[in-house]
Amino acid sequence: MLNTTRLAHRITHYLDVRLDFDKDRKEIVLYALDIFLATLVNILLVMCIAYLLGVFRYALVAFLTSASLRYFSGGAHCTSSSRCIVAGSITTPLFGRAALALSNDPVATNPLTIWLIFISVVLFSLLSILLWSPADTPGKPISTKLARDTLRRNSFICAVVIEIIVFTCLISMSQLTYAAEIYAALIGIVWQSFSLSPAGYDVIHRLDRFMQSIGIN
Numbered sequence: 001m002l003n004t005t006r007l008a009h010r011i012t013h014y015l016d017v018r019l020d021f022d023k024d025r026k027e028i029v030l031y032a033l034d035i036f037l038a039t040l041v042n043i044l045l046v047m048c049i050a051y052l053l054g055v056f057r058y059a060l061v062a063f064l065t066s067a068s069l070r071y072f073s074g075g076a077h078c079t080s081s082s083r084c085i086v087a088g089s090i091t092t093p094l095f096g097r098a099a100l101a102l103s104n105d106p107v108a109t110n111p112l113t114i115w116l117i118f119i120s121v122v123l124f125s126l127l128s129i130l131l132w133s134p135a136d137t138p139g140k141p142i143s144t145k146l147a148r149d150t151l152r153r154n155s156f157i158c159a160v161v162i163e164i165i166v167f168t169c170l171i172s173m174s175q176l177t178y179a180a181e182i183y184a185a186l187i188g189i190v191w192q193s194f195s196l197s198p199a200g201y202d203v204i205h206r207l208d209r210f211m212q213s214i215g216i217n
Contacts, residue, residue, distance in 0.1 A: 004037035004081040038081035045085060046092045055096030058184040062095040065162055065188030069125075073133040073155040074142075075195035076204040083211045087204070095187045103180035114182065118170060121186045122163050128193035129155045135196045162189060 012030040015021070021029065043063070050059030078084045102108040108117075134151035136142040142151065166185050169178055194200040 004041055004085070005034050008033040008037055034081060038084060042085045042088045045089045049089055050093040050096050053093050053097060055093060055100055057096075058099040058180050059092050059096030061181050061184035062099065062188040062191075063092050065185045066092075066192040068162065069155065069158050069189065069192045070195070072151050072158050073129060073192065073196055074135040074151070075192060076135070076201040077195075078204065078208040078211070080212075080217060083208055083216050086211060086216055087207060091191070095191065096184060099180045099184035099187055102183045108183070109179050114170065114179070117186060118163075118166065118182075121189055125159050125163070125189050125193040126156070128196045129159060132196040132198075135201075159189070 008030055011033055012021075012026060015029060016026055046059060046063060047056060050056045053059075078087055107113055129152065133155045134142055134148055142148050162185065166182055169182055195204065
């Protein structure tokens with residue numbers, strides 16, 4: 001597995017030798033490169049696996065939905081970029097498969113079922129944001145009340161925008177035709193909302209420790 005953190009260190013060192021960064025600038029460049037490289041590799045790997053599984057479109061919807069909300073709300077993640085990539089490569093294609101399976105299930109495609117699930121997801125996501133957003137980490141704490149309030153407000157706005165889009169699909173498009181995309185978006189919202197909660201942190205930290213125990217660094 002490509003260690004993006006190690007690659008970010010090498011690139012930063014290369015740039016530092018030639019541009020003579022001060023300590024603060026060097027840390028900023030290293031952090032930005034690490035995030036960029038990990039995100040890029042994660043997206044490429046997730047989409048390649050999803051394509052091979054025949055669920056590219058649905059995995060992409062779930063990924064974009066979850067990632068958009070996560071940008072503002074934060075949430076639990078693994079303690080190394082490699083383990084984050086592995087976790088994303090497993091979960092996101094599975095979300096795509098789940099969305100496809102639900103779209104082929106007679107009960108799940110019943111209009112009443114879809115509406116009940118949609119309303120439940122909206123309530124769960126907004127409650128999660130109210131209670132736990134923005135969810136920071138020890139390595140990147142949110143230091144001011146203003147920053148916390150701004151991120152919480154933006155999280156609400158992002159969630160509402162996504163949910164309005166899904167709502168529009170529900171009332172203006174054929175639910176049977178777009179059920180997989182609708183379920184993919186809802187799964188992405190649920191997963192990100194869950195990752196804000198104490199239970200979400202516990203699950204992801206357990207997964208992180210398991211991957212570390214089998215040598216994924």
